[in-house]
Amino acid sequence: MVDPNALQFLTQLTHLTYDLSLQRRQMDVERHRAQELATPRYADPKRLVRHGFKVYSQSDEDGIIQEIFNRIGTTNRTFIEFGVETGIECNSVKLLVEGWSGLWIEASAPYAAEIQNRFGPFVANGKLVLSQNTVTAENINPLFEQAGVTGEIDLLSIDIDYNDYWIWKAITAVSPRVVVIEYNATLRPPMSLVVPYDPACMWDGTNYFGASLEALVRLGRDKGYRVVGCNYTGANAFFVRNDVAGDRFLDPATSEEHYEPPRYFYAMQPAGHHARPGPYVSV
16 A cells, blocks of 8 residues: 555655756756857847846747837837737736736637636726737728727737738738737748738647748838847747837848747746736836
8 A cells, every 4th residue: 555645745756856857947048048148149239139028928028028118118008919818928918017008809718708807907997908809811900990999009919820920911000119020930031931811720830830030021111110129039020110210229120130040948937926917006
């Protein structure tokens, strides 16, 4: 017969060993990032990736977004983000907690229900509008109009894992000063490639999705935006509208200059305790 006390001890020891192993891996990842950012490529103070950190974003997007607005200022402090899942880990939660307002669009009914539950106070006070819809190039502008969010906004974040390029191309109802959009880092510059538009297609877990950074840079240029950086993980690219960018960001505004390779392992880094965004009080 197995001694229950011995079994409990072995279980606790297994959990402790796993926790220590995970902490060591996380320390190795952070050490690798620090060593990489200490190389000459990252020495220019205008390079945004140096400012990355995580509060609620998947990796270091929170810090980069903060630094962009430190440089260009804000206007109406309004955001739009779609592909937010439960909202716990996305690019606009930190802004929402800081007093911004905006629109989230999420296709999944269970995720939308979780957002209503977790972010109820923000929905109740009008800071957050939730639209439960699947985003397409055909409906994106009507969805903005139905939610009452049009014209100039400060931030647009696009992360739907497949048709991101085509959705940004279709957007005309809003004029964001800053755009954050996912790119396919396996398609390195100068490759300018994008998946064919298909509103029924979703990411299948492979590296066949979205658009290369170069394709997005060209689209941004056509829409009046310049690329200003990518995050360390190699997941998101950041664009600023030409009329507000000035000389505040690293030149040249090319995919070759700003490309970061896929380092998806960095997304495992925690910000501290598990995220639980709530309505803080300013003091």
